[in-house]
Amino acid sequence: MDNTNLLVGLDIGTTSVKAVVADAGKVIGAVAVPNKGMRHGNIVDIDETANAIGYALKEISKKTNANIYRVVTGIPVGMLQLEAASDLINVSDNGQEVGNSDVRRVVRAAIKSAIKSEREPIAFLTSRFLIDGKTEVDDPRKMIAHSLAVQGIVLTAPASPLHNIKKAIERAGYQNNFFIPTPLAIASVALNESERTFGSVILDLGGGVTTATVIHNGQIKYANIDFEGGSDITNDISSVLSTSKKDAEQIKLDYGYADYLLASKKNKFAINSAGSNGQQMVDEVYLSQIINARIMQIVERIEKGLIKHDALKLPGGIIITGGSSLLQGIDDIIATKLNVKTRVYQPDQIGMRNPVYSAAYGIVNYAYKMSDIDFLAISAIYGKNTLGESNDSTEKSNKNSKRPVISNETKGKEEYNKPELLKRERRAQSNSINNKKNKDKGIKNFFKKFFD
Numbered sequence: 216m217d218n219t220n221l222l223v224g225l226d227i228g229t230t231s232v233k234a235v236v237a238d239a240g241k242v243i244g245a246v247a248v249p250n251k252g253m254r255h256g257n258i259v260d261i262d263e264t265a266n267a268i269g270y271a272l273k274e275i276s277k278k279t280n281a282n283i284y285r286v287v288t289g290i291p292v293g294m295l296q297l298e299a300a301s302d303l304i305n306v307s308d309n310g311q312e313v314g315n316s317d318v319r320r321v322v323r324a325a326i327k328s329a330i331k332s333e334r335e336p337i338a339f340l341t342s343r344f345l346i347d348g349k350t351e352v353d354d355p356r357k358m359i360a361h362s363l364a365v366q367g368i369v370l371t372a373p374a375s376p377l378h379n380i381k382k383a384i385e386r387a388g389y390q391n392n393f394f395i396p397t398p399l400a401i402a403s404v405a406l407n408e409s410e411r412t413f414g415s416v417i418l419d420l421g422g423g424v425t426t427a428t429v430i431h432n433g434q435i436k437y438a439n440i441d442f443e444g445g446s447d448i449t450n451d452i453s454s455v456l457s458t459s460k461k462d463a464e465q466i467k468l469d470y471g472y473a474d475y476l477l478a479s480k481k482n483k484f485a486i487n488s489a490g491s492n493g494q495q496m497v498d499e500v501y502l503s504q505i506i507n508a509r510i511m512q513i514v515e516r517i518e519k520g521l522i523k524h525d526a527l528k529l530p531g532g533i534i535i536t537g538g539s540s541l542l543q544g545i546d547d548i549i550a551t552k553l554n555v556k557t558r559v560y561q562p563d564q565i566g567m568r569n570p571v572y573s574a575a576y577g578i579v580n581y582a583y584k585m586s587d588i589d590f591l592a593i594s595a596i597y598g599k600n601t602l603g604e605s606n607d608s609t610e611k612s613n614k615n616s617k618r619p620v621i622s623n624e625t626k627g628k629e630e631y632n633k634p635e636l637l638k639r640e641r642r643a644q645s646n647s648i649n650n651k652k653n654k655d656k657g658i659k660n661f662f663k664k665f666f667d
Contacts (some may be wrong), residue, residue: 220238220239220279220572221236221279221285221287222236222237222282222286222287222288222377222582223235223237223272223275223283224236224237224287224386224574224576224577224578225268225271225286225288225289225391226288226289226397226572226573226574226575227250227251227264227268227286227288227289227380227383228250228253228255228422228423229255229268229421229422229423229424229446229447229553230249230368230421230423230446230518231247231248231249231250231267231422231538231571232247232248232250232267232268232271233245233246233247233271233444233574233575234272234275234574235575235576235578235579236275236279236281236579236582237276237519237579239583240577240580240584241656242337242564242576243279243565243568244275244278244279244371245566245567245572245576246274246278247569247572248274250265250269251263251269252266252267253422253423255424255442256293256421256423256442257444258403259380260266260384261324261379261383263388264379264383264511265382265383265384265385265387266387268383268389269387269388270386271388272388272389274357284393284514286391287392287393287579287582288380288384288388288394288395288522289335289395289396289522289575289578290372290380290394290396290397291397291424291426291433292426292440293426293438293440294376294377295371295372295398295435295650296370296372297369297370297435298331298332298367298368298371298585299367299368300325300326300327300328300339300368300369301325301329301364301365301367302321302325303321303326303345303348303362303363303368304317304320304321304324304362304363304364304576305361305362306362306363307360308361310361310363311360312356312358312359312360313346313355313356313358313359313360313363313409316354317354317355317360317363317625318356318363318365318441318588318591319339319591319595320346320595321363321365321425322365322395322595322596323342323590323595325366325367325369325595326339326369326595330369330371330616331374333373333374334371334372334374335371335372335374336369336371336596337370337381337395337594337596338369338371338592338593338596339367339368339370339394339593339596340367340369340370340393340434341365341366341367341588341592342367342591343366344363344364344366345363345364345365345366346358346360347361347362355589356587358482361599364592366406367415367592368588370435377394378410385525393597395578396435396583397419397422397577398438398575399430399435399581400427400435400437400574400577400581401417401573401574401577402415402417402430402577403584404560404573404577404580405417405534405536405577406531408482408533409468409531410430410534411531411532412432412480412528412532414429414430414431414433414436414526414530415429415430415431415530415531415532415533415534415535416429416430416527416529416532416533417430417532417536418517418533418534418537418549419536419574420535420538420539421538421539422444422445424440424441424444424595425440425441425443425511425537425539425562426438426439426445426519427440427443427517427521427533427626429524429526429529430531431523431529437520437524437526439519439520439521440545440597441513441516443509443512443513444513445538445539448467448509448510448539449463449464449467449510451509452466452502452505452506452530453507453637456486456488456497457489457656458486458487458489459487462487466484467502467542468645469484470484470499470502470505471502471506471509471542472499472507473503473510473545473546473548474503474504474507474545475503475506475507476544477503477544478502478503478517479498479500480499480500482498482499483497483499484497484499485497493529506542507548507629510539511548512546514552514553518552521553526556529646531538532555532556533549533550533553533556533557534558534560534569535559536559536560536561537570537571537573538571538572540559540561541569541572542560545559546558559574560614561573562576567576599653602628603634627664658661
């Protein structure tokens, strides 16, 4: 498959790397592979993380029969800082139409004025533009202006961890085109418009980190991070039952409940336990009590910050996602504990009906739904050619050729003079043009936003 229309959303998690590939916004493939290079949300081994990223992207390339060039990566809320940013530029002393370059210029100026040392910008969310200091607009382009001002929010990440993520992707053999804040990505698919506007909490139960992010008026208002997650539940099971972490993870998935009241003592399973002769039998209730204890500890710590910021009073309630949300009863015990309405979100597309894909799916969805102004802000940070074409110019030249490359040019000319071959060639040209038009139709508006 021609790769030029594809975009991959990459979610680099503590326990796994998830990749979702989309063509013009339509998901066509998803994979999740184990990651041994991170601990509690931070890269501790670049090579191991690079191996996981490379394996995920190669698998999804194989799965979709396509080469992968465009990669967009999520940045977790634990790395993010939000800063108000504003600035003003001169457009023309005599007044002239505002263009894309003016928008980029004022966004760069605003980011520069707000950026702090040891941090790098990853996104800029515009609030408003001002024409000549008085006319407030959403999109100033093609308007006559002497000066242009912008107000917005710049999202930054610490330079060192961001460098590690970039380096891991590069060592995997790929290049990240730009970053997207993971909470906003998840919100774009997990929340409806009312929940994004009037306020909700996204509770992401990850493998190494649990995050609670408040989304209000479409923006991140508050985040609470707990450095425990699904892997800690697995460690508890492994320790209490004296079994390997691999076996502990599997029995958690096969027999575990978040709410032990849903489990039954009659339902027992065998485990390989160290220090015992052969296997021992364990019932679902005992296993689920181990799971429940850790979940309650995490939720109690998360609760304190949410209460302090009145987040539990938001009308959208709590939307739960992430790998540990697969545990049955998780929504009910959190609803009871926090006295708030809850629901579990997972993508409903075939092939990724699993909450572990929420972030990666959200990343591609968020990217395809970005406005022209959003794209200009992104290109102000990462460069105009943010989603540039493949460097393989020779291959592209041959693909776009009006006729096949013929090694013997004389023979080619002779064959073109034969009427039947001429008809075939014209039909082939027509089919090729039609196919290209159909392929480009859905994506051309997306990619053209990066260019003047």
